[in-house]
Every structure is written in structure tokens, then in C-alpha cells.
Amino acid sequence: METSAWVILIAAIFTNNILLTNFLGMCSFIACSSQIKTALGLGTAVIFVMVMTTIINYIVYHFVLVNLNLGHLQFIIFIAVIAAFVQLVEMFVERFSPKLYFALGIFLPLITVNCAILGASLFMIIRNYNFMQSIGYGLGAGMGWALAIVLLAGLRQKMRYSHIPEPFKGVAIAMVVTGVLAMTFMGFAGMVSIQ
Amino acid sequence: MADNKQMTCATCKPKGLCGGKGLVTLKDGAWANNPLAIQVLGICSALAVTNRLENSLVMGAALIFVTIGSNLFVSILRKVTPHRIRMIAEVAIIATFVILFDQFLKAFYWEMSKQLGPYVGLIITNCIVMGRAEAFALQNPPILSMVDGAANGFGYAVVLAIIGFFRELFGTGEIMGHKIPLFTDMYTPNQLMILAPGAFFTLGIVIAIFNIVKGPDKEEKK
Numbered sequence: 233m234e235t236s237a238w239v240i241l242i243a244a245i246f247t248n249n250i251l252l253t254n255f256l257g258m259c260s261f262i263a264c265s266s267q268i269k270t271a272l273g274l275g276t277a278v279i280f281v282m283v284m285t286t287i288i289n290y291i292v293y294h295f296v297l298v299n300l301n302l303g304h305l306q307f308i309i310f311i312a313v314i315a316a317f318v319q320l321v322e323m324f325v326e327r328f329s330p331k332l333y334f335a336l337g338i339f340l341p342l343i344t345v346n347c348a349i350l351g352a353s354l355f356m357i358i359r360n361y362n363f364m365q366s367i368g369y370g371l372g373a374g375m376g377w378a379l380a381i382v383l384l385a386g387l388r389q390k391m392r393y394s395h396i397p398e399p400f401k402g403v404a405i406a407m408v409v410t411g412v413l414a415m416t417f418m419g420f421a422g423m424v425s426i427q
Numbered sequence: 428m429a430d431n432k433q434m435t436c437a438t439c440k441p442k443g444l445c446g447g448k449g450l451v452t453l454k455d456g457a458w459a460n461n462p463l464a465i466q467v468l469g470i471c472s473a474l475a476v477t478n479r480l481e482n483s484l485v486m487g488a489a490l491i492f493v494t495i496g497s498n499l500f501v502s503i504l505r506k507v508t509p510h511r512i513r514m515i516a517e518v519a520i521i522a523t524f525v526i527l528f529d530q531f532l533k534a535f536y537w538e539m540s541k542q543l544g545p546y547v548g549l550i551i552t553n554c555i556v557m558g559r560a561e562a563f564a565l566q567n568p569p570i571l572s573m574v575d576g577a578a579n580g581f582g583y584a585v586v587l588a589i590i591g592f593f594r595e596l597f598g599t600g601e602i603m604g605h606k607i608p609l610f611t612d613m614y615t616p617n618q619l620m621i622l623a624p625g626a627f628f629t630l631g632i633v634i635a636i637f638n639i640v641k642g643p644d645k646e647e648k649k
Contacts, residue, residue, distance in 0.1 A: 346552070354549070403467045418623070
């Protein structure tokens with residue numbers, strides 16, 4: 233059965249949000265979500281890198297690794313592709329758009345270790361997406377991640393003025409709030425579904 | 428990435444020779460600087476695989492294996508690795524161990540490997556492994572690095588097991604697939620606990636409990 237790329241895109245944003253249902257990219261999610269502006273910058277960078285790396289990894293996996301019967305090397309190849317791509321983008325942006333470089337610059341290296349990026353590539357392989365579906369998934373997953381981090385940043389900005397029990401301050405309350413956020417996203421369940 | 432407090436802590440109260448230092452390292456990694464609850468590293472997998480105790484235990488074992496192995500090799504190679512390419516060298520070493528574990532699971536525990544899905548592969552981007560290699564193994568001799576890897580892996584595994592235990596208990600009323608009497612007769616299992624929000628709530632509460640036990644003085648938020 234072929235699921236259309238659009239359905240996958242919508243599903244990856246709402247019902248199968250990579251952060252709120254698959255828990256990927258939590259580290260930078262918690263660390264960089266204290267301000268909306270930072271969250272937006274990181275979110276944009278993630279969307280871009282995620283789409284491009286899923287495309288490249290799709291090509292590398294299906295045309296190189298499968299042909300050479302080296303499927304088990306996928307982890308190391310994927311992470312190398314991601315690291316190389318991020319490095320390339322960084323150099324490219326620095327050369328041609330210094331303004332964008334200053335806006336995105338600090339977030340780019342962080343993305344290499346963002347598990348959501350690697351996770352998206354791995355999910356793409358496990359779920360046997362074809363090329364168009366992979367693009368849809370990469371775009372949707374990136375947008376879903378960006379949406380979640382911006383939402384949490386907004387909530388955390390408001391929370392700065394509220395009374396939080398001492399032991400919950402910082403990360404603990406962020407986790408609980410993320411839990412509530414995940415519950416609201418469960419409301420989308422059943423709208424569209426992939427696997 | 429991870430802080431260097433570990434280093435100062437390990438040296439500021441030396442108890443004898445390497446044995447004492449090893450002990451401090453062990454305690455530091457497993458409790459005082461617990462990678463999950465105190466430093467909040469590597470939470471992706473901590474949340475994703477803890478819907479069952481069994482999965483949590485396997486994941487904990489995987490991480491112990493990978494941190495010990497990667498710390499050992501990063502430490503052995505620390506004097507010959509050029510500083511500029513150390514990151515990629517670390518990633519390559521870590522990925523090698525992750526592939527080993529993944530192939531092992533696929534060969535002997537196919538069911539488990541299918542349940543864990545991509546999360547075994549995602550150990551590569553688990554900040555704990557990279558953080559230990561970067562913060563500890565690069566400056567310390569191999570044996571001590573192995574101890575550190577074991578301690579941090581162990582600290583992670585324990586927290587994982589705690590979360591997995593409570594999520595499975597409250598979510599399904601079972602432990603490792605065995606029904607727990609009280610929880611199946613008098614309590615209706617709450618599906619929410621094995622779904623995503625339950626994971627977030629449980630981890631939030633575990634972190635808060637660690638904060639209470641550890642006392643309020645350490646304000647080392649990341």
C-alpha cells in the first residue's frame with residue numbers, strides 16, 4: 233500500500249511528532265528552549281538539515297549500501313553523511329550569507345549530535361519509504377520538531393514568572409510541561425495515520 | 428559538552444592511589460553526577476524504550492557496553508589522535524561498538540531488536556557516550572576510563588530501570604510480563620503511562636526526586 237507523501241508529511245508533524253511521540257532530539261530541545269527566538273533559529277536549521285540529510289541518506293542507502301550488501305554499516309555512514317553535510321552547509325553559509333551565518337551559525341554544529349536527524353534517517357529505512365515519501369517524512373519531522381520546540385519555548389518564557397516547587401525548577405518542570413504538550417498532541421491521533 | 432566538574436571532584440578528595448580514585452570515579456558517575464538525572468544527558472532513549480522494564484534493561488546493558496568499550500579505546504588512542512579530528516575518531520569508535528551490539532541483538536534476540544527499533548542505532552548520538560569520551564577518556568588512562576564508562580553506563584541503566592519499572596507497573600499492571608496481583612484487581616492500568624506523556628511525567632518526577640535527595644545547594648543547571 234502506498235501512502236501519499238502528503239499524508240506522511242501531515243502525520244509526521246502532528247500524529248507522529250518525532251519529538252513528542254518518538255522522543256528524538258530531546259537534548260537540544262531541553263537545552264535551547266528558554267527563548268522563542270533561539271528556538272525558532274534552531275527549528276529552522278533542523279528543518280533544512282533534516283530534509284537534505286534524509287534525501288542524501290536515502291540515495292546513499294539504496295544506491296550504494298544495498299548494492300554493496302553493506303546494510304549493517306548504515307549507522308556509521310549516516311552519521312558521517314550528517315556530519316559532513318552540516319560542515320558543508322556551515323562553510324557555504326559563512327561564505328555566501330554572513331548574516332544568516334550569524335543567525336544560524338551557533339546552531340549548526342549542535343545539529344550534528346541531534347538524534348532527531350539520525351532518527352529520521354533510520355525511521356525512513358525501517359519503514360521502507362520510497363523517495364517521495366522520504367522527502368515528505370524528512371520535511372514533516374523537521375517541521376514537527378520545530379513546532380514542538382517553539383511551543384515549549386513559549387511556555388517556558390511564561391513559566392519564568394510562576395511559582396514552581398524548588399526541586400522541580402529547571403529541567404524537571406520542562407519535562408512535565410512537555411508531557412502535557414504530548415498529551416495535547418495525542419488529540420490529533422486518528423486524524424491521519426502512518427504505521 | 429559534559430562539565431569538567433568530574434575532574435575536579437575526582438582530584439579534590441583523593442583517597443589513596445588509583446584504587447581510591449577509581450572508587451571516587453565510580454561513585455561520581457553513578458550517583459553524584461548521574462548522567463541522566465543530574466546532568467540530563469541522553470534522555471531520548473531514556474524516554475523511548477522505558478515503556479517496559481525488559482526493554483529498559485536491555486538498553487541499559489547496551490549503553491554500559493558501549494561506554495566501556497568506547498572509553499577504553501578512546502583512552503588507548505588518546506595520545507596518537509590528532510586533536511582536530513578527535514570528534515570524528517570518537518564517533519567512529521562509538522559507532523563500531525553500537526554496530527557490534529546491534530548485530531548481536533539481531534542475531535540472538537530478534538524480537539528485542541525489533542522492539543527497540545532505531546533506538547539501538549541512536550546510541551551513537553547519545554550525549555552520554557560522547558560526553559564521557561570527550562570529558563574523561565581523553566585525559567585519563569585506559570583502566571580508569573573503563574571504570575568511568577562502567578559507572579556512567581550503570582548510573583544510566585539504573586535510572587532507566589526505575590522509569591521502566593514504574594511505567595510498566597502503572598501502565599499495564601505487569602512487571603516483565605508477569606501480572607502483579609494488587610495492580611490487576613484493584614487498579615485499572617492507566618494506558619497513558621506507557622504512551623509518550625507518561626514518559627515525560629515519570630522522568631520529570633525522577634529528576635525532581637533526585638534534586639530533593641541531593642539537596643538544593645547544587646545549582647548546576649545546564
